[in-house]
Amino acid sequence: GLASGGLIEVNPGKVLIPPKFKSYAQRIIDMEVRPDDVWLVSYPRTGSTWTQEMVWLIGNDLDFQGAKMLQQLRAPVLELTALLGNDTSGVIKLIGETVEIVESMPSPRFIKTHLPLELLPKQLDVVKPKIVYVCRNPKDMCVSYYHYCRLMHDLHGSFNDFCELFINDMVPMGPIWNHIMGFWNRRNDPNVLFLRYEELKKDLKSVVLRCAKFLNKELNEEEVQAVLHHLSFESMKNNPAVNLEPVLEYRKTALLNQMTEDKVTCMQAPSFIRKGVTGDWANHMNPEIAARFDEWIKTNLEGTGLNFQV
Ligand code: A3P
Numbered sequence: 001g002l003a004s005g006g007l008i009e010v011n012p013g014k015v016l017i018p019p020k021f022k023s024y025a026q027r028i029i030d031m032e033v034r035p036d037d038v039w040l041v042s043y044p045r046t047g048s049t050w051t052q053e054m055v056w057l058i059g060n061d062l063d064f065q066g067a068k069m070l071q072q073l074r075a076p077v078l079e080l081t082a083l084l085g086n087d088t089s090g091v092i093k094l095i096g097e098t099v100e101i102v103e104s105m106p107s108p109r110f111i112k113t114h115l116p117l118e119l120l121p122k123q124l125d126v127v128k129p130k131i132v133y134v135c136r137n138p139k140d141m142c143v144s145y146y147h148y149c150r151l152m153h154d155l156h157g158s159f160n161d162f163c164e165l166f167i168n169d170m171v172p173m174g175p176i177w178n179h180i181m182g183f184w185n186r187r188n189d190p191n192v193l194f195l196r197y198e199e200l201k202k203d204l205k206s207v208v209l210r211c212a213k214f215l216n217k218e219l220n221e222e223e224v225q226a227v228l229h230h231l232s233f234e235s236m237k238n239n240p241a242v243n244l245e246p247v248l249e250y251r252k253t254a255l256l257n258q259m260t261e262d263k264v265t266c267m268q269a270p271s272f273i274r275k276g277v278t279g280d281w282a283n284h285m286n287p288e289i290a291a292r293f294d295e296w297i298k299t300n301l302e303g304t305g306l307n308f309q310v
Contacts, residue, residue, distance in 0.1 A: 008119065015116055016174050020081045024099050025119060028078060031099070033123035036108040038215070039131045040075065043179050044114050044172065045144035046136040047197040049242055049273070054208060054231055055132050056110050059215050062223055064230065071242045075110035076102055084247055114173050117182030128191040130215065133183035136197035137308035138176060139281035139293050142166045150269035151248070163289050167296055177300040184306050198310045201278050204228055233276040244272040
């Protein structure tokens with residue numbers, strides 16, 4: 001699955017991306033941005049669904065009823081070329097091209113993307129809508145991404161092989177450091193809120209308060225507690241609007257005819273909202289790979305001021 005991705009040239013380097021995306025790339029770069037858009041940008045497996053749920057809820061004045069709709073409909077992932085949604089009878093089906101749907105969404109739009117800055121609309125820098133960026137310790141991202149690729153992309157290589165791809169920028173949306181630095185360098189811009197997964201884990205309440213301030217919303221203590229409850233790992237894991245289970249079920253049915261034993265095994269991988277902890281890398285990486293990751297992380301963070309400790 002991963003090997004069938006396409007490479008798109010950006011400056012500097014190349015981004016590994018699903019080949020279907022190529023026909024949308026220029027359209028996204030030229031897309032009209034609105035001042036009241038709220039963008040959530042992240043590398044995959046950084047806690048972006050979690051962060052998006054926080055941003056959407058606070059941005060929509062705690063509309064818990066509205067939050068029952070699939071998150072991918074409330075805040076579509078721009079580069080998913082086709083969007084799944086439920087029709088009025090609750091049945092999941094393809095509802096159309098994502099870019100087209102995003103273009104026709106009423107304001108204020110909540111838009112999510114894993115694209116690096118170079119492939120995002122040029123107007124982001126001119127119109128300056130609110131942008132939330134979230135990142136995570138790459139060792140934990142790698143573990144999380146491996147399980148995700150087994151679940152969603154029928155990956156059946158070993159974890160060690162996946163680590164090689166990851167550290168060599170050969171997983172979808174790679175290269176990773178360029179992705180993070182694109183927004184770390186803008187972290188002090190007033191329209192950018194830069195977050196780390198580790199901060200959400202350590203003190204979600206203070207992140208919720210920062211997010212509310214960023215979105216110009218006031219929350220009383222009772223509202224904060226309601227948000228924290230909605231965002232807890234247990235609630236999110238059991239919430240079909242965010243845990244992707246309805247979408248996976250659709251995929252399973254759609255793929256049923258072409259199911260090979262490999263695919264069936266892959267789809268038994270851990271769920272989309274999997275473990276939700278920091279430091280799970282220690283349960284997966286052998287000491288030699290962990291040391292290489294440490295060196296890679298150290299080299300790339302040197303002089304930037306960014307770290308993943310909280
Ligand atoms: P793990 O695989 O380490 O468990 P994304 O949404 O960007 O794909 O990120 C997915 C990661 O966020 C998964 O990490 C998932 O478990 C974690 N996550 C989702 N909701 C969470 C929550 N409420 N608390 C902690 N982690 C959460």
